[in-house]
Amino acid sequence: MEVKANQAIYVLGFSKTTMELVPEIYWLKSAEVTSCVYGDIRYWFRLIARSDFEGTDAEANLSSLAWLTPRVLAHDAAVSGLSKIGPFYPTRFGTLFSSHDAIAKLLDAEKETLTAFFASVEGREEWGIKCVTDRQLAIAKYAEKEGIDPAKPLASGKDYLKSRQVQKTIDGKTRHWLTELTQSIQKSLQEEFGAVVLRPRIAQPEGNEREELVGNMAVLPTRLQSDDLGRWVENWNESQFPCTGLRLDLTGPWPPYSFCPSLTGQE
Secondary structure, rough: OOOOOOOEEEEEEEEEEOOOOOOOHHHHHOOOEEEEEEEEEEEEEEEEEEHHHOOOOOOOOOHHHHHHHHHHHHHHHHHHHHHHOOOEOOOOOOOOEEOOOHHHHHHHHHHHHHHHHHHOOOOOOOEEEEEEEEEEHHHHHHHHHOOOOOOOOHHHHHHHHHHHHHHHHHHHHHHHHHHHHHHHHHHHHHHHHHHHHEOOOOOOOOOOEEEEEEEEEEEOEEEEHHHHHHHHHHHHHOOOHHHHEEEEEEEEOOHHHHOOOOOOOOO
């Protein structure tokens, strides 16, 4: 497909050559999403105006929620749809190439990486697990476990500085205990469902000042294990949250972003 001088190739991702559109996502055709095969890899893309992301208009576009939001949502919908067909390497929003030759150069360099990635995500889907603690409940449960009365050191005004130090120590030990619990959860998930990666703890839970995000993971179970993962999380929350103050929030499924290896040579 010819790329005009004022156009760019907006790449949505890469798949095996055998992957084709299925009826459930024929709507991608109306979004002008198409694909080309190069060697053993199929890349999915659409042509866009280069000025959308480059030049004088780009800065205004990328800082405008009115412009950005529908395009990000369209990107996510397309990538999610393609990920449901088969193994798919999703690109980030705004991944552009100037020509098909530039994509071919990338694929020449990354053929083995992509082939291995497709094998690793075959029949699997990503789920997110956030470890959220009710801080006050966790402190109380840690103190109970250790036989400590966290309120007792605060009873005497003359020992105020000492009592504050004791409270600080309890807080620190509770945080360490929660870290150990999170690591134990990660290990159990790996044993039960396979690959688990840690993700950045970016945002705190909304709506409850007592809650704190203490862990963020991505899990890659097989599609047949998805219900088992849901039950695993539900069982933790029912049996362990009351005695630890640590709750697990499950989200997904998502395209396997967290398990994508880095590709060199992207423009």
